[in-house]
Amino acid sequence: MKVFLRRSAGIVSTSLFVVVLAHAAANPDPSREADNEVIVMNSHAIRQAAVFRQEPEYPAAARQFRLSGDVVAEFTVGLDGKVENVTTSKGCPLLTEAVSRALRKWTFSPFIVDGRPRRVKSTLTFDFHL
Numbered sequence: 001m002k003v004f005l006r007r008s009a010g011i012v013s014t015s016l017f018v019v020v021l022a023h024a025a026a027n028p029d030p031s032r033e034a035d036n037e038v039i040v041m042n043s044h045a046i047r048q049a050a051v052f053r054q055e056p057e058y059p060a061a062a063r064q065f066r067l068s069g070d071v072v073a074e075f076t077v078g079l080d081g082k083v084e085n086v087t088t089s090k091g092c093p094l095l096t097e098a099v100s101r102a103l104r105k106w107t108f109s110p111f112i113v114d115g116r117p118r119r120v121k122s123t124l125t126f127d128f129h130l
Contacts, residue, residue, distance in 0.1 A: 036119075037118060037119075038076065038118070038119045038120065038121050039111065039113065039118050039119070039120045039121070040120075040121050040122065041120050041121070041122045042122070043122060043123060043124050043125065045122075046077075046120070046122040046124065047124070049108055049109070049111075050106050050107070050108055051081070051107050051108055051109055052105070052106060052107045053105075053106045054102045054105045054106065055102060055126075056071075056095075056098040056099045056101065056102035056103075056126055056128075057098055057102070058098070058128060059094045059095065059097070059098050061094055062092065062094040062095055062098075062128065063130065066130060067092050067094060067095065067128070068128050068129045068130055069091060069092060069095065069128060069129075070090060070091060070125050070126065070127055070128070071088055071090060071091030071092075071095045071096050071098075071099045071125070071126045071128065072088065072089045072090040072091065072123060072124075072125050073086055073087070073088045073089075073096070073099050073100065073103055073123065073124055073125075073126065074086070074087050074088075074089065074121065074122070074123045075087070075103050075121070075122060075123075075124075076119055076120070076121050077108050077111065077119060077120040077121075077122070078119060079110060079117040079118070079119060080110060080117075081107055081108040081109055081110045081111075082107060082108075083103055083104050083105075083106050083107075084119075086099075086100045086103045086104060088100065091128075095126075095128050099126050103124075108120075
């Protein structure tokens with residue numbers, strides 16, 4: 001009998017936990033949705049907002065082989081003002097790696113909207129020309 005009651009209590013508590021999770025998924029907290037909201041900012045504004053920025057160095061191998069061109073990078077600034085991820089959509093791999101390294105060093109003041117920090121997504125173009 002005791003084993004049956006323990007198992008039943010375990011099933012009931014597990015069922016209640018699942019119901020609570022299902023309710024939370026069905027009725028998300030609007031304030032949490034706003035925390036996940038990403039703001040898109042144009043390239044001029046994001047350059048102005050940078051507290052620290054480092055321009056990418058021209059890689060020696062790219063210079064030696066006289067590689068040039070533009071690199072287009074998209075990145076996200078996290079809630080703490082640090083660059084979270086960088087993806088490049090255009091450019092020579094040697095040059096894109098230099099841009100990714102440099103962008104990861106950029107820092108921003110947290111972007112505050114309605115009293116809460118927000119993530120910001122932007123795209124920048126870097127020119128490499130000899």
